[in-house]
Amino acid sequence: MNNKAKNGTLVDWVESLIIKTIKENEMKSGAEIPNEMELAEKYEVGRNVVREALSRLRMLGIIESRTRRGMVVSEPNVMYGFQKVLNPHTLSRETILNLLGMRVSLEIGCASIVINNITDEDIEELKLIVAKENAIKSQKIDIEMERAFHTKIYRVANNQVMLDFLDLLIPVFKFVNENFEDFDKFNQLVKRQSRIVRHKDIIPYLENRDIKGYQLAVEDHLRVYLEYIADSQKKNKRQNHTDKKLHF
């Protein structure tokens, strides 16, 4: 087992080899992985190196390990690693805008799936959420209601991965609202043009199972973001600076 660490570290190398083995052998969830000492001998590295590599896979949920019982391949939650990376403060403005774009696209794009799946009870639930939304005027609770509404929609789409993904994006959205100074301008601009489509305006399309109407309504509902993204892409600057304060 030579060809060690061509460029990166031994840990990177071992990690890639283990992943490669799992993929190439088409190992399924439950398949056993050799213990740490065996792997260390096989790859001719120290046990620490193997442990670091395995620790990474363990974090992603690719493997599981329990004392004395050894390690097995496991089915990861595909969004688990993603979550740790979604820190708006470390992401570039560009990446954040890209994520915004994905959220908007997903919501518009899943229209036909939503319409196909939605039941009358689902619609009743949505109406309830909207009713609460209208009753309370507080801005902060508004965000919670916004979330409740969209979560319900994704749940109708019957897509847990998408639900997880979009749930992780909520803090990113919040961050844009609170920290991107130029965003508020767009918010007010769109308001002035009175193109605002609220949740309650969307519901009729769901009731009529009108895919195109629903799609247009959602698009208008998310208009602010679409405009903001379009505008930002032109400028395409970075809003990211380094900082060397003492944090720990």
Added chain:
Amino acid sequence: MNNKAKNGTLVDWVESLIIKTIKENEMKSGAEIPNEMELAEKYEVGRNVVREALSRLRMLGIIESRTRRGMVVSEPNVMYGFQKVLNPHTLSRETILNLLGMRVSLEIGCASIVINNITDEDIEELKLIVAKENAIKSQKIDIEMERAFHTKIYRVANNQVMLDFLDLLIPVFKFVNENFEDFDKFNQLVKRQSRIVRHKDIIPYLENRDIKGYQLAVEDHLRVYLEYIADSQKKNKRQNHTDKKLHF
């Protein structure tokens, strides 16, 4: 620094503390992180534990480290961790279908962004791809062309994260085509209904900057998947089994 490892391992605990610190202090890319020994002392754990935790963050791109220069926070590629987890053989059928659904939704949903951004040169490029596609009849190259076309579309959307995401999904799509026995049925069913929309059928809508038409065309282009997803969600079985062969 008590409250050690309530439930998980020390490594999990330290990992979460470091991530927490980075988030709560709003540390930006470039901010310095204490060295391994300091962290070990701070959290009252061995250096190995700290190293494993840091190794995980390093893998995700959350931090970078160079000998003697210490470690700094860095901007991760948000899709880097995702990539390692996307092994169709370990994912459940349900998750794979969810991913299919996301791909389809993204492609339909980014229509307005695409139409807004696309230039005449982009359209010429797409025509070139389609021309090649028509010239060659081989199935295998077809997949490459399929990829080239969609990659170009996402590139027009000017969204690198989405491009990365969908690029990672390509092997998953391939897997569905090759390994989900019931998928071929749908393929042929849709073909029989002659609802097939090819890439060349899509291009006119782009030329006319017709968002709705484009959206419908893309939806039809991906009809197989929509139907397949809808059908599978009804059954919602698992197609995942354990396997204990010797792989290493």
Added chain:
DNA sequence: AAATCCTATTTGTCCTACAAATATAATTTT
């Protein structure tokens, strides 16, 4: 002032040791 060398620091790797958990084998009890 510039170039060179030296030293201290920090990450990367290897190693040994032991605790905790637990699967398996050995022993005792019924």
Added chain:
DNA sequence: AAAATTATATTTGTAGGACAAATAGGATTT
């Protein structure tokens, strides 16, 4: 003989020491 108990061995989790490689920063020489 079967069941329950105990003992043993194995494997992961953690700690800590040692050293190599790289290199930032200071000391020395040119």
